Amino acid sequence: MAEIELKSVTKSFQGLEVIHGINLAIHEGSFTVFVGPSGCGKSTLLRMMAGLEEVSGGEVHIDGQRCDHLLPSARGMAMVFQSYALYPHMSVAENLRFGLENQRLPKDEIAARVAKAANILQIEHLLARRTNQLSGGQSQRVAIGRAIVKEPRAFLFDEPLSNLDAELRVTMRGELISLHKRLGSTMIYVTHDQVEAMTMADTIVVLSEGQVEQVGSPVELYARPQNAFVAKFLGAPP
Ligand code: ADP
Ligand code: MG
Numbered sequence: 001m002a003e004i005e006l007k008s009v010t011k012s013f014q015g016l017e018v019i020h021g022i023n024l025a026i027h028e029g030s031f032t033v034f035v036g037p038s039g040c041g042k043s044t045l046l047r048m049m050a051g052l053e054e055v056s057g058g059e060v061h062i063d064g065q066r067c068d069h070l071l072p073s074a075r076g077m078a079m080v081f082q083s084y085a086l087y088p089h090m091s092v093a094e095n096l097r098f099g100l101e102n103q104r105l106p107k108d109e110i111a112a113r114v115a116k117a118a119n120i121l122q123i124e125h126l127l128a129r130r131t132n133q134l135s136g137g138q139s140q141r142v143a144i145g146r147a148i149v150k151e152p153r154a155f156l157f158d159e160p161l162s163n164l165d166a167e168l169r170v171t172m173r174g175e176l177i178s179l180h181k182r183l184g185s186t187m188i189y190v191t192h193d194q195v196e197a198m199t200m201a202d203t204i205v206v207l208s209e210g211q212v213e214q215v216g217s218p219v220e221l222y223a224r225p226q227n228a229f230v231a232k233f234l235g236a237p238p
Helices: 042-050 092-102 107-121 136-148 166-183 194-200 218-223 228-234
Strands: 002-013 016-027 031-035 057-062 077-081 154-158 186-191 203-208 211-216
Touching: 002 042, 002 186, 016 042, 016 057, 016 186, 016 203, 016 211, 031 042, 031 194, 042 077, 042 154, 042 186, 077 136, 092 107, 092 136, 107 136, 107 166, 136 166, 166 186, 166 194, 186 194, 194 218, 194 228, 203 218, 203 228, 211 218, 211 228, 218 228
Parallel strands: 031 186, 031 203, 077 154, 154 186
Antiparallel strands: 002 016, 002 057, 203 211
């Protein structure tokens, strides 16, 4: 069963439609990458799944249940942003705990989740440090940790590596792929970077101007691009 489904989803801002009736099924446990040029609607789509933005038309379903009327907290998804969105005046440990304390989880459960996430991301030595003293790569690890501790049904990543230098970006790609293997959770990853899409995804969704151009595995899209846009964008032979 598809874990997340978009049915004829549209979005308009000030009367201007930017997402034009998208139908899409994202399978449970997949690493799905939305790729397309800047402004094509990737972030808007992700934000509508997370509940941070309302749909203008159509429906969002999770596990077969309509959820486009639910608050973000009720959808069980965790989002990681390019800008990290950490609390600068708090320590790493406090940042990791923050969302969980609002959920009223028992203290020992919170401590166990924070310890596990810190171990997975190898940031145990940073737990007492304030997040405004961290490097970009360390900050992004904490931001990912904050998603892991929520034990979400799905992770939504919005260009999480765009602010990192090229070398670190390659390292972090590998770490995210390992994380996906380890947790087995559904991951939806947005990027404008074709290389990132081709190397990380098991399923790629190519978007342009608020529409889906093609969905498939990296090999399928490269070998059999459905149209000239996909071929050109992914650098495949036409
Ligand atoms: P991407 O993430 O692929 O770069 P976005 O989802 O941010 O694209 O934007 C898609 C389109 O929607 C763009 O034309 C953008 O200008 C427009 N848009 C996004 N958010 C808003 C907003 N809050 N108000 C008005 N227009 C918006
Ligand atoms: Mg964006």
